[in-house]
Amino acid sequence: MLEKLKEEVFLANLELPKQGLIKYTWGNVSAVDRSQKLFIIKPSGVDYDAMTADDMVVCDFEGNVIEGKLNPSSDTPTHAVLYKHFEDIGGIVHTHSQWATAWAQAGLDVPAMGTTHADTFYGPVPCARFLTSEEVERGYEKETGHVIVNTFAEHKLDPLEVPGVLLHGHAPFTWGKTADEAVMNAVVLDEVCKMNFYTRQLNSYAEELPQYILDKHYLRKHGKDAYYGQK
Numbered sequence: 001m002l003e004k005l006k007e008e009v010f011l012a013n014l015e016l017p018k019q020g021l022i023k024y025t026w027g028n029v030s031a032v033d034r035s036q037k038l039f040i041i042k043p044s045g046v047d048y049d050a051m052t053a054d055d056m057v058v059c060d061f062e063g064n065v066i067e068g069k070l071n072p073s074s075d076t077p078t079h080a081v082l083y084k085h086f087e088d089i090g091g092i093v094h095t096h097s098q099w100a101t102a103w104a105q106a107g108l109d110v111p112a113m114g115t116t117h118a119d120t121f122y123g124p125v126p127c128a129r130f131l132t133s134e135e136v137e138r139g140y141e142k143e144t145g146h147v148i149v150n151t152f153a154e155h156k157l158d159p160l161e162v163p164g165v166l167l168h169g170h171a172p173f174t175w176g177k178t179a180d181e182a183v184m185n186a187v188v189l190d191e192v193c194k195m196n197f198y199t200r201q202l203n204s205y206a207e208e209l210p211q212y213i214l215d216k217h218y219l220r221k222h223g224k225d226a227y228y229g230q231k
């Protein structure tokens with residue numbers, strides 16, 4: 001069942017260590033099949049060198065395992081909530097990549113300081129609040145998903161325009177139309193966190209990108225009048 005998508009998810013997971021986004025098993029990638037209301041995610045805590053496409057786990061939008069011999073990622077309930085509420089996304093990534101995690105631990109939104117940011121994220125990437133002890137008690141990973149969804153609702157953000165978030169004290173989640181796009185967005189987010197850090201070291205008063213440059217860069221790559229690349 002869903003063999004092609006399993007292969008895609010497996011390969012996207014292997015990209016995380018290749019891109020230097022994770023150490024050990026500190027991350028996960030999933031992708032969804034909207035027609036079947038099912039998603040595929042990597043198994044929990046399995047060494048990337050030992051993992052095969054056949055180890056991928058099929059889950060429903062409640063996080064129940066539908067097919068697979070291994071336990072799914074511990075973050076499966078978060079992915080399930082995001083697929084349920086962000087109806088246009090096709091893939092999700094969670095990492096503990098160094099630079100984005102440093103910003104998450106600092107509890108800072110990631111401002112759009114340059115066009116590297118604007119090519120992918122149409123505005124600042126928000127840092128969602130700490131979970132409360134009640135939320136952790138109620139269901140840590142599921143409530144993590146709800147905190148992300150509520151953060152986007154409060155900031156009136158479109159998850160396709162801002163395809164990522166930081167969680168205070170934790171790390172980033174990114175997403176995209178596919179698992180590969182979600183991985184690319186995780187790479188970009190980590191890079192812009194690093195660039196922003198250095199920018200603020202060089203000039204703590206460095207300004208955020210003016211709105212018209214943010215518009216220009218985001219919209220030339222995305223949206224109906226996009227002209228970047230071979231469109």
Ligand SMILES: O=C(CO)[C@@H](O)[C@@H](O)COP(=O)(O)O
Pocket residue numbers: 025026027028043044045046072073074075094
């Ligand atoms: O956030 C964490 C650990 O803090 C987990 O996402 C990470 O270790 C990945 O766990 P899984 O192997 O996907 O269960």
